[in-house]
Amino acid sequence: MSKEKPSIPKGTRDFGPAVVVKRNYIFNTIKRTFEKFGYLPLETPAMEQLSVLTGKYGDEGDQLLFKILNSGDFLSKTKPEDLEQGYKNITRKVAEKGLRYDLTVPFARFVVMNRNEITFPFKRYQIQPVWRADRPQKGRYREFYQCDADVVGTNSLLCEAEIVQMINEVLTALGLTDFTIKINHRGILAGIAEAIGEKGREGDICVVIDKLDKIGAEGVRKELLERGISESAVAKLEPLYTLEGTNEQLLEQLQSILGETAEGQRGLADLREVWQYLSKLNSQALTASNASGIPRLMLDVTLARGLSYYTGCIFEVKVNNVSMGSISGGGRYDNLTGMFGMPGVSGVGFSFGVDRIYDVLEELMLFPDSSQVGTKVLLVQFDKDSEFYALPVLQQLRDAGIAAELYPEPAKLKKQMGYADQKSIPYVILIGSEEMASGKLKLRDMQLGEQQDLTIEEIISLLIK
Amino acid sequence: MSKEKPSIPKGTRDFGPAVVVKRNYIFNTIKRTFEKFGYLPLETPAMEQLSVLTGKYGDEGDQLLFKILNSGDFLSKTKPEDLEQGYKNITRKVAEKGLRYDLTVPFARFVVMNRNEITFPFKRYQIQPVWRADRPQKGRYREFYQCDADVVGTNSLLCEAEIVQMINEVLTALGLTDFTIKINHRGILAGIAEAIGEKGREGDICVVIDKLDKIGAEGVRKELLERGISESAVAKLEPLYTLEGTNEQLLEQLQSILGETAEGQRGLADLREVWQYLSKLNSQALTASNASGIPRLMLDVTLARGLSYYTGCIFEVKVNNVSMGSISGGGRYDNLTGMFGMPGVSGVGFSFGVDRIYDVLEELMLFPDSSQVGTKVLLVQFDKDSEFYALPVLQQLRDAGIAAELYPEPAKLKKQMGYADQKSIPYVILIGSEEMASGKLKLRDMQLGEQQDLTIEEIISLLIK
Numbered sequence: 001m002s003k004e005k006p007s008i009p010k011g012t013r014d015f016g017p018a019v020v021v022k023r024n025y026i027f028n029t030i031k032r033t034f035e036k037f038g039y040l041p042l043e044t045p046a047m048e049q050l051s052v053l054t055g056k057y058g059d060e061g062d063q064l065l066f067k068i069l070n071s072g073d074f075l076s077k078t079k080p081e082d083l084e085q086g087y088k089n090i091t092r093k094v095a096e097k098g099l100r101y102d103l104t105v106p107f108a109r110f111v112v113m114n115r116n117e118i119t120f121p122f123k124r125y126q127i128q129p130v131w132r133a134d135r136p137q138k139g140r141y142r143e144f145y146q147c148d149a150d151v152v153g154t155n156s157l158l159c160e161a162e163i164v165q166m167i168n169e170v171l172t173a174l175g176l177t178d179f180t181i182k183i184n185h186r187g188i189l190a191g192i193a194e195a196i197g198e199k200g201r202e203g204d205i206c207v208v209i210d211k212l213d214k215i216g217a218e219g220v221r222k223e224l225l226e227r228g229i230s231e232s233a234v235a236k237l238e239p240l241y242t243l244e245g246t247n248e249q250l251l252e253q254l255q256s257i258l259g260e261t262a263e264g265q266r267g268l269a270d271l272r273e274v275w276q277y278l279s280k281l282n283s284q285a286l287t288a289s290n291a292s293g294i295p296r297l298m299l300d301v302t303l304a305r306g307l308s309y310y311t312g313c314i315f316e317v318k319v320n321n322v323s324m325g326s327i328s329g330g331g332r333y334d335n336l337t338g339m340f341g342m343p344g345v346s347g348v349g350f351s352f353g354v355d356r357i358y359d360v361l362e363e364l365m366l367f368p369d370s371s372q373v374g375t376k377v378l379l380v381q382f383d384k385d386s387e388f389y390a391l392p393v394l395q396q397l398r399d400a401g402i403a404a405e406l407y408p409e410p411a412k413l414k415k416q417m418g419y420a421d422q423k424s425i426p427y428v429i430l431i432g433s434e435e436m437a438s439g440k441l442k443l444r445d446m447q448l449g450e451q452q453d454l455t456i457e458e459i460i461s462l463l464i465k
Numbered sequence: 466m467s468k469e470k471p472s473i474p475k476g477t478r479d480f481g482p483a484v485v486v487k488r489n490y491i492f493n494t495i496k497r498t499f500e501k502f503g504y505l506p507l508e509t510p511a512m513e514q515l516s517v518l519t520g521k522y523g524d525e526g527d528q529l530l531f532k533i534l535n536s537g538d539f540l541s542k543t544k545p546e547d548l549e550q551g552y553k554n555i556t557r558k559v560a561e562k563g564l565r566y567d568l569t570v571p572f573a574r575f576v577v578m579n580r581n582e583i584t585f586p587f588k589r590y591q592i593q594p595v596w597r598a599d600r601p602q603k604g605r606y607r608e609f610y611q612c613d614a615d616v617v618g619t620n621s622l623l624c625e626a627e628i629v630q631m632i633n634e635v636l637t638a639l640g641l642t643d644f645t646i647k648i649n650h651r652g653i654l655a656g657i658a659e660a661i662g663e664k665g666r667e668g669d670i671c672v673v674i675d676k677l678d679k680i681g682a683e684g685v686r687k688e689l690l691e692r693g694i695s696e697s698a699v700a701k702l703e704p705l706y707t708l709e710g711t712n713e714q715l716l717e718q719l720q721s722i723l724g725e726t727a728e729g730q731r732g733l734a735d736l737r738e739v740w741q742y743l744s745k746l747n748s749q750a751l752t753a754s755n756a757s758g759i760p761r762l763m764l765d766v767t768l769a770r771g772l773s774y775y776t777g778c779i780f781e782v783k784v785n786n787v788s789m790g791s792i793s794g795g796g797r798y799d800n801l802t803g804m805f806g807m808p809g810v811s812g813v814g815f816s817f818g819v820d821r822i823y824d825v826l827e828e829l830m831l832f833p834d835s836s837q838v839g840t841k842v843l844l845v846q847f848d849k850d851s852e853f854y855a856l857p858v859l860q861q862l863r864d865a866g867i868a869a870e871l872y873p874e875p876a877k878l879k880k881q882m883g884y885a886d887q888k889s890i891p892y893v894i895l896i897g898s899e900e901m902a903s904g905k906l907k908l909r910d911m912q913l914g915e916q917q918d919l920t921i922e923e924i925i926s927l928l929i930k
Contacts, residue, residue: 017505
């Protein structure tokens with residue numbers, strides 16, 4: 001047995017009770033909304049075949065996959081010359097499974113494997129950890145939860161409108177008010193590329209525009225030129241970074257910029273339809289505005305999102321006045337399951353970044369007291385008599401559905417009170433000889449520091465509310 | 466991109482919506498009880514250092530650990546001659562992390578790492594998957610959930626009594642009535658070993674007795690003899706397999722069998738104290754009996770439980786009249802964190818087997834309808850007019866907290882109804898031209914096949930109950 005001080009792998013975390021309880025508050029808020037909109041939970045295994053995972057996330061992603069050694073004596077199948085042929089070769093022989101890297105590929109895999117049993121449109125949500133062998137740094141972990149909802153098997157833009165609603169509802173329920181749901185459309189980006197004379201180059205343009213926040217207009221210009229976008233195209237593009245106005249005004253301006261480009265027209269038509277749905281739904285996302293008076297839902301033509309598989313609307317959510325990246329994002333894809341040979345499955349999905357939401361709620365002190373679900377009352381014992389007296393009281397409290405504990409030993413009062421304090425238990429019941437004689441127990445409100453002598457029935461009706 | 470049909474690793478499972486919802490019903494029932502008794506949730510990473518995991522589960526367990534390849538080009542550190550030195554050597558170089566094998570070792574690791582921040586007694590529960598590279602077979606998986614509750618840092622037998630109560634409460638809440646909570650004590654087993662003239666041999670005796678159900682008294686006799694237990698000792702042991710009577714009678718009989726053996730006396734005293742606690746708590750586990758009239762809580766001197774780290778009371782739960790192994794078990798250990806160099810931490814814990822409980826509830830058809838949390842009502846659309854009419858209705862339903870969906874396309878009625886059917890949506894709202902004219906919507910009860918014309922307000926008050 002190792003006696004050295006144990007540790008956990010870098011980039012991973014233990015979540016103690018106080019943190020789990022707060023995280024569950026976020027998860028439960030999200031689940032409640034997902035379910036109200038007809039999304040149902042799916043869970044897939046942590047391990048996937050490497051053949052399922054590899055080649056789906058680009059070369060960089062492949063390198064970040066955690067691979068699992070085949071069990072058993074894999075070396076009997078490995079010869080010294082394999083080693084000389086390098087990493088990929090031996091890896092293939094010794095590892096056939098990996099930890100999932102995201103929830104999208106397992107979802108696509110599930111849809112393909114169960115295509116004959118699934119009724120489309122298929123709305124699923126999935127809240128599970130994923131693993132990436134990234135270099136750990138502040139806010140970036142090797143194990144973290146993703147929280148996805150996708151609907152596949154329909155082109156209806158009602159789904160996009162509902163995603164905007166779900167984002168708005170979840171963040172509002174969490175107490176956030178000053179946030180912006182940015183929306184754009186890949187067709188708009190393609191139309192812009194065409195309109196500035198760089199038809200088909202929207203991929204390159206998106207990758208660079210995506211960095212506008214980080215590297216600024218000058219940095220974007222430099223990188224676009226490096227990627228071979230012409231001077232004149234860049235010059236035509238730049239005014240778009242600072243387009244201003246209401247959503248309706250933005251759509252008008254885009255109409256004239258995009259002219260007759262087919263992709264641009266598709267993008268505009270889709271966005272107008274999303275707005276129409278939201279307006280028919282009387283969506284709060286349209287009517288509510290954030291602290292600076294800007295509507296929560298804003299068209300942002302500089303929103304590009306890196307992932308190449310998006311083909312329609314794209315979303316991203318930013319909490320204003322907090323230094324934190326986007327806390328939610330997503331978009332429509334035309335061909336999710338094409339990677340597994342099942343074409344023609346269009347869908348749209350999005351994801352909440354729970355670690356970031358957690359940090360934002362902490363920073364803004366938005367976790368409600370009611371997210372603390374611990375013990376409501378601790379019974380303190382002084383000796384065997386008070387312990388025996390306390391036992392049926394304990395049972396009565398629990399029978400009433402009240403989370404209650406009896407400190408399991410007649411320890412010093414200070415120690416027992418310290419326990420209540422550490423566990424943030426709001427009430428303590430003290431049972432001394434006086435209390436046993438009178439039948440009135442001393443109930444102490446730990447926050448106010450006040451005590452009352454009450455019967456057990458009175459205590460129950462006080463605590464149960 | 467691979468176009469071959471994707472699959473999942475053997476021994477792993479996808480859980481579709483219907484199954485997740487039922488599993489969550491079990492998890493939530495368990496959590497509710499754990500929290501009522503003051504246990505709080507802990508979550509640890511899926512990956513642990515191999516130095517933490519190795520040597521804790523015996524040689525057999527070590528071989529069942531899933532090991533994770535170090536990221537990066539580990540081969541640069543591996544030379545051909547390493548291969549010739551065999552499996553263990555190269556494994557140590559290429560893998561430093563593994564997937565957790567249970568929740569007990571990570572819990573011990575957490576306690577040791579956080580010993581200065583934790584307030585003892587520390588009550589935690591943990592519901593997370595674990596991974597074992599076992600040969601997959603019916604009912605045995607390579608990824609499965611464990612569901613543990615432990616309290617460490619106190620010797621109080623109130624904890625044992627509360628474990629009995631929690632088991633009884635969870636199973637009762639799940640609708641089970643005919644089950645037996647078997648209890649025994651390692652001291653009783655040690656005392657028996659001493660009393661039959663094989664002092665100190667209780668380890669061997671436990672391992673064999675544990676198989677009594679499977680191999681019968683004759684098989685046990687054979688194996689005990691093989692392990693060097695004397696003929697006369699086995700002969701003295703055998704009457705114990707069939708001890709009969711009430712718990713009080715069993716304790717009386719044991720009193721005379723165990724005589725003055727110190728360990729035996731310790732076991733008897735502990736068990737009597739557990740009974741005393743339960744009796745003061747008016748515990749249902751004492752008063753309720755199962756279908757054959759036997760109390761739910763039964764002393765069983767043949768209960769041994771294989772794990773060598775138990776030192777006090779041990780538990781196991783069996784559902785009667787169902788061919789299924791134990792669905793819960795646990796016990797007290799004196800030295801949980803000793804494996805990490807922190808001695809003197811006594812605790813007691815137990816675990817629910819969720820996969821088995823799931824199968825039992827399915828077999829006995831005990832999943833309530835209310836465990837189905839899906840969409841309550843589907844709005845069917847026929848054309849753009851009815852879709853637009855439906856949108857504010859949809860919003861009103863959701864604003865009232867009712868899980869509602871609008872089928873996102875004007876598909877054939879049969880297809881939309883099939884969707885409701887497949888998703889087990891209990892109500893459908895049909896909005897045709899007549900309904901739009903009258904303002905009375907057609908609400909169809911899918912189970913009864915009955916339709917009513919109702920206003921949206923009437924529908925909401927009907928669905929909200």
